[in-house]
Amino acid sequence: MKKITLLFTILITAFSCQNDDPISPVQDPLIVTEFRQNLSELNLFTGNLSDLNISSRAFKYELNTQLFTDYAHKQRLIALPENTSMQYDGNGLPIFPDNTVIAKTFYYNNDERDLTLGKTIIETRVLIKINGEWQTGDYKWNADQTEAVLDLNGSTVPVTWIDSNGVTNSINYKVPSNTDCFTCHRTYENITPIGPKLRNMNFEVNGLNQLDDFINQQYLTGLQGSSEVSSIVNWEDPSASLEDRARSYFEVNCAHCHIEGGDCETLSTLRLAFESSLEDSQIVQRKFSISLRISEYNEGFSMPFTGTTIVHDEGVALLQAYLDTL
Template sequence: MKQNYFLRSLFILLLFTAFTSCNDDEGYTPVPEPPVQVSPVDVNLANVPYPTLSQYKFFTGDMKNMEPAYKVIPYDLNSTLFTDYAHKKRFVWMPANTSATYNGDANVLDFPNGTVLIKNFYYDNVQPENTRKIIETRLMIMKNGEWIFANYLWNDAQTEATLDMAGKNIELAWIENGVPMNTTYRIPSGNECFTCHKSDEVPSAIGPKPQNLNKSYTYSNGSANQLSRWIQEGYLNTAPQNITSTIDWTDTSKSLDMRVRSYLDINCAHCHKEGAHCDYRPIRLAFNETTDPVNLGVCVEFQQPVGQGQSHIIARGVYQRSMMYYRMNSVEDNERMPLMGRSVKHTEALQMMQQWISGLGEPCP
């Protein structure tokens, strides 16, 4: 009995000693909770668009390097809109504790208030210095439930970009894949943005649809599916399943039909759909609608002759008689398609269209 009492007393003494030594100033110090990381981005909806791009704090370090700040997520599309061979870097930012919602494979995600879509247009090998030059950054900001546009023109020093909604032409010479090229690059006005970015007279985004985002992207910490990454970041609250996706139209290992449909979707469908700028024309070029050859214009007679010798929108087997090819091959303001964003011929796409039309079979009756 005395032995048990002695052992219990010894145990209590040791426990008390251990406890007091852990709280000694020279002993154990509790580890503080790590600080919660907060995005530095500043998007005050009452004040946007800001006069300068730097005010948003989208980028860290030298702004021209386009290194995204915390919670500014880079993204890409399976096939991208052609803009006179300009390269593009895209980013998305959303306010804390908000996320987008899936609304169908072929529909733009439903984005929360305060979302910003960030698209930077730049060229490499710009002459005569043979350097990279960022031309403009276009923002779409979800403000009070509706997209607004904000275009920023970069200065020559590449240190700042200034709000410019009036539109501007810039003479540009550069080397693309070893070929010297030049163009009068057009920075669109607000009205020009609205021409393409509208649906039923309401401003709308074009690219960020699940069908276009469903691809792997190489982030700074490794590769991941973009939609999965958005869910991980809290930017998407639903995991869409079995997405019918567009493809990279430049991937020649894919079927020619899929490549053409993917190209026309991203370059043409935003105008050739119900409620859009060219909805009066008898074609519908969204990826989910072009399984029907009639929507592509195959053997469909056109309403307004433009060139000479064209018989159908797509003259099966004869690209020279196809109005779509004629307009894609033209650089005239009143003939070319798309209407905006292109002043030079997209040579690689024209070669693809030639091959596709020529292989469609017997000529139209």
């Protein structure tokens, strides 16, 4: 009987210890907040790099209207330091804490009709906020899709893909240099993000408002809910007004240069931020110039200056329809 009692006591003790000291879940490695030679060294992704599985220490974000880049698809992510958040600062960019990493990966599906045929990843652009200032770096993916290497000088990559209509498309995709990055990300003499403005993230993703989700996850603080933020529309949404769709397109594709402190501040009178009034935007006065410079691709003349090598037919059709009403 004593032996049975002793065995029972040992089992109870072992069970109690197991409950008091649960096995901690394995955490992904910390995000590296400096530019390394290889993308894999930043720990933004887990598993096979080309699968683009985002680390649990980062989160994905979407934009209601997206920048056109020669029909490339994009995956966007933000990695915040532990126990920090983005802080609400109006409808534009939130205030990001130091050591925030923002990354955008550009890729083409090999055949839009059959996604099981895989994708070709071209580049991953990275912004890191270091000591209060944003720094840029671009990682170019190798042909084997096993790694991306830091490339600050830019290059040209031939790309071929089949679109949803079964048409084969071929372009010479331009990976930007660090100088090109500064051209678009410039606000006076500082580098700033372009895409993650709150007004362009204020929409439903998978049935839940994205900003409300960020607030619930404590990624975004300083406001109670998404109703406190204005929003631009999806330029492809036919239920929105033609004016709102066109102004949203201008906001994302053109305004980062055509604003005070932007690269085109002294080169053009256009001011294309969504909140600019039609009178202040100068769109009416410049509509013939706009039409000319978006309707053909001529390097050094067509708009935008950088980031594309072909005309965005659908975008041009939208803008031209809007300009024709003015």
